[in-house]
Amino acid sequence: MTTTTVPAPPAGTPTAPAPDEPGQNFVRRLWRGRPEDPRWVRPAFLATLLTIGALYTYNLTASGYANSFYSAAVQAGSQSWKAFFFGSLDAANAITVDKPPASLWPMALSVRLFGLNSFAILFPQVLMAVATAGVLYASVRRRFSAGAGFVTMAVFALTPVAALMFRFNNPDAALALLMATAVYCTQRALAKAQTKWLVWAGTAIGLAFLVKTLQAFLILPVLALVYVVLAPTTLRKRIGQVLLAGLAMVVAGGWWVAIVELWPASSRPYIGGSQNNSFLELTFGYNGLGRINGEETGSVGGGGQGGGWGETGWDRMFSSTIGGQISWLIPAALILLVAALVLTRKLQRTDATRATFLLWGGSLLITMVIFSFMQGIFHEYYTVALAPYIAPLIGMGAALLWQERGRTWVSLTLAATMTATAAWGYVLLDRSSDYYPWLKWLVLAGGLVAALGLAFVGRLGRQLALAFVALGFVAGLAGPTAYTLTTLGEGHTGSIVTAGPSVQGGMGGGPGGGGMGGGPGGGGMPGPQNQQNGQNQQGGPGRQNGTGAAGGMGGAGGMGGLLNGASVSDEAKELLEENSGDYTWVAAAIGAQNAASYQLSTGDPVMSIGGFNGTDPSPTLAEFKKYVADGRIHYFIAGGGMGGGSDSGTSSQITSWVEENFKEVTVGSATFYDLTQPTSSSSS
Numbered sequence: 001m002t003t004t005t006v007p008a009p010p011a012g013t014p015t016a017p018a019p020d021e022p023g024q025n026f027v028r029r030l031w032r033g034r035p036e037d038p039r040w041v042r043p044a045f046l047a048t049l050l051t052i053g054a055l056y057t058y059n060l061t062a063s064g065y066a067n068s069f070y071s072a073a074v075q076a077g078s079q080s081w082k083a084f085f086f087g088s089l090d091a092a093n094a095i096t097v098d099k100p101p102a103s104l105w106p107m108a109l110s111v112r113l114f115g116l117n118s119f120a121i122l123f124p125q126v127l128m129a130v131a132t133a134g135v136l137y138a139s140v141r142r143r144f145s146a147g148a149g150f151v152t153m154a155v156f157a158l159t160p161v162a163a164l165m166f167r168f169n170n171p172d173a174a175l176a177l178l179m180a181t182a183v184y185c186t187q188r189a190l191a192k193a194q195t196k197w198l199v200w201a202g203t204a205i206g207l208a209f210l211v212k213t214l215q216a217f218l219i220l221p222v223l224a225l226v227y228v229v230l231a232p233t234t235l236r237k238r239i240g241q242v243l244l245a246g247l248a249m250v251v252a253g254g255w256w257v258a259i260v261e262l263w264p265a266s267s268r269p270y271i272g273g274s275q276n277n278s279f280l281e282l283t284f285g286y287n288g289l290g291r292i293n294g295e296e297t298g299s300v301g302g303g304g305q306g307g308g309w310g311e312t313g314w315d316r317m318f319s320s321t322i323g324g325q326i327s328w329l330i331p332a333a334l335i336l337l338v339a340a341l342v343l344t345r346k347l348q349r350t351d352a353t354r355a356t357f358l359l360w361g362g363s364l365l366i367t368m369v370i371f372s373f374m375q376g377i378f379h380e381y382y383t384v385a386l387a388p389y390i391a392p393l394i395g396m397g398a399a400l401l402w403q404e405r406g407r408t409w410v411s412l413t414l415a416a417t418m419t420a421t422a423a424w425g426y427v428l429l430d431r432s433s434d435y436y437p438w439l440k441w442l443v444l445a446g447g448l449v450a451a452l453g454l455a456f457v458g459r460l461g462r463q464l465a466l467a468f469v470a471l472g473f474v475a476g477l478a479g480p481t482a483y484t485l486t487t488l489g490e491g492h493t494g495s496i497v498t499a500g501p502s503v504q505g506g507m508g509g510g511p512g513g514g515g516m517g518g519g520p521g522g523g524g525m526p527g528p529q530n531q532q533n534g535q536n537q538q539g540g541p542g543r544q545n546g547t548g549a550a551g552g553m554g555g556a557g558g559m560g561g562l563l564n565g566a567s568v569s570d571e572a573k574e575l576l577e578e579n580s581g582d583y584t585w586v587a588a589a590i591g592a593q594n595a596a597s598y599q600l601s602t603g604d605p606v607m608s609i610g611g612f613n614g615t616d617p618s619p620t621l622a623e624f625k626k627y628v629a630d631g632r633i634h635y636f637i638a639g640g641g642m643g644g645g646s647d648s649g650t651s652s653q654i655t656s657w658v659e660e661n662f663k664e665v666t667v668g669s670a671t672f673y674d675l676t677q678p679t680s681s682s683s684s
Helices: 022-032 041-057 068-079 081-086 104-114 118-141 146-157 160-165 172-192 195-217 220-230 235-262 279-293 323-343 352-373 380-403 408-430 439-455 462-488 570-577 592-602 621-629 650-661
Strands: 585-590 606-609 633-637 662-667 670-678
Touching: 022 041, 041 118, 041 146, 068 081, 068 104, 068 592, 081 104, 104 118, 118 146, 118 172, 118 380, 146 160, 146 380, 146 462, 160 172, 160 323, 160 380, 160 462, 172 195, 172 220, 172 352, 172 380, 195 220, 195 235, 195 279, 220 235, 220 352, 235 279, 323 352, 323 380, 323 408, 323 462, 352 380, 380 408, 408 439, 408 462, 439 462, 570 585, 570 592, 570 633, 570 662, 570 670, 585 592, 585 621, 585 650, 592 606, 592 633, 606 650, 621 633, 621 650, 633 650, 650 662, 650 670
Parallel strands: 585 606, 585 633
Antiparallel strands: 633 670, 662 670
16 A cells, blocks of 8 residues: 655755744744645645634624633632632632633633633633644644645534534633644654653643543543554553653643642632532542443432433434534544554554554544443533544545545445435434525535545546545535534523534524523423523623523522523622622622622622532531621522522522521512621521
8 A cells, every 4th residue: 555654855955044043944934834845835724724713703702701600710710819720710719610720721811911801701712723723734744645634624623513612611622622732742752752742742631631630531541552552662661651641641730639639728719519628529529430420419410321411322422412513524534544444454563644543533432432421411512522533534534545546445435434424414404404404405415426426536537536525525514514604603601502503302502592491392401591682691792592591490590590690680780889899709699600690790709609509518507607797798699509409408508597587689580688687587
């Protein structure tokens, strides 16, 4: 077979003299790229990055504060360096988010520079999309043509869930970037058994741990195994290098954990999501094994077969709720992966092309398997983690099979890949019967015509063969492109968001759809659709995708106050801002989303009782009573969270005590209790 190598410059090619200034050399290299590349390649690469950035910036502020839970933490981090370090939900440091804070840091720095607004919060995620696309291009370009790199970038940028999450303030964008970086660095290390690149890979995994804890370790076995088996050096050195990379990972991810665990609990915020105020407990419990076995203490819902987070099984990534988010090109990626491994099976152990396929393919497979069978909390947008693995397999696989298209079985494999892509695209589009109904037929017809041509591609002239390739490229990406453009045209808010239109049996995000409630024919957990303009709640006008209303479980609005922010009226805002400087917290509320809405509206700290769900045992009733006695909290906001339903829960105890002992104040549809005005019958 023909191996994929970078051709050396022709003998006698003159070498340009180095510029006098190193900075000039850097600029020249940045613009020119590889000396052996045609001059159009690097400008086209930079233009593609700018296009992705512009595309993802379009309509960015329609999402307002997006997930108020994280926006409140970003606001707090922009006001207090202590809140910045710990990832506190408020600047007074009552409790943290239920994740490490690394994903919040770029947003908090942006808000410090540009003020609290939607653009300042969300634009760092757009930059992460551009960076991820660049990393993927660099990885593919090292072994294949620039064209393969551009295909990879297009596939990544036009993945619907990527267009959703790289414009949203959840941790998943930062995680995807760091995981792609880790694979790229491992690929660089494999080329010449370079220790420094493997150490960088370990560092990227460690930083990813500070974004989303144990999810960062999903691909760790793949990276370590591929390197130990295939790196071009002695086995002893390979093992030593992997151990050194592991040390770098521990240092990069462990320094923050060590500080938090050693810091006196009395002088730091409570660790949100934990039951014992321990980050290690949060890591291995709620955010660790609980995600696998479904036993998350304080979770919103259950897992398992048919549980609250959907059916598990090998086909989960292709289900009605998830398929349109990510699975458009998964069949193609898997077919191309197998074909590439067959083509490279007889090459030497250290072959870099095969190793690259194993890195990206292994990362895709292990993540898919775990996502498919995990019984705990699982949201559709988690699948953005797969996007950086799928895209290189498409770009590299198509390039490799194109090189070997003269073989009959290779051309037939190309045809089979195109057929599977067109058929699956038709199925996904058919799940949204009212969504451009003509598109599914164009995808199917165009894909099948392209497949027919690809079956004989080895016998066709180059121009005609390229025409069939172009047709297949357009047909294969038409569906995800439509979903992506729909996603870019809408705002998305709340804790559970989805890309694209509503789908039959799913929870799409098109008109009438929502993060949880779904649209016509939608499924999922019931909740009211929030179609308010969000001026007070989310910081800007625009249709919002997700659930939302004042209150929550135990209050008006169903799940609204639990999984999306509440709507804060001007009167309520004015009430809380009165004499706000006299209090540590202008108010306290059950559940983080409820508290976040009022905090983002007023700009003042609002205590989140019980963390995200209202089920964390912080503060205790005794601690809350002391805060009130010391005059540190002005109002208690009724409703919100899950904690109000259990008499034994801390949140419920606090709610009962407040209702029995303090004056009720009604502002519009919202109910407050003035903690500075005890009732005459109070026994507090």
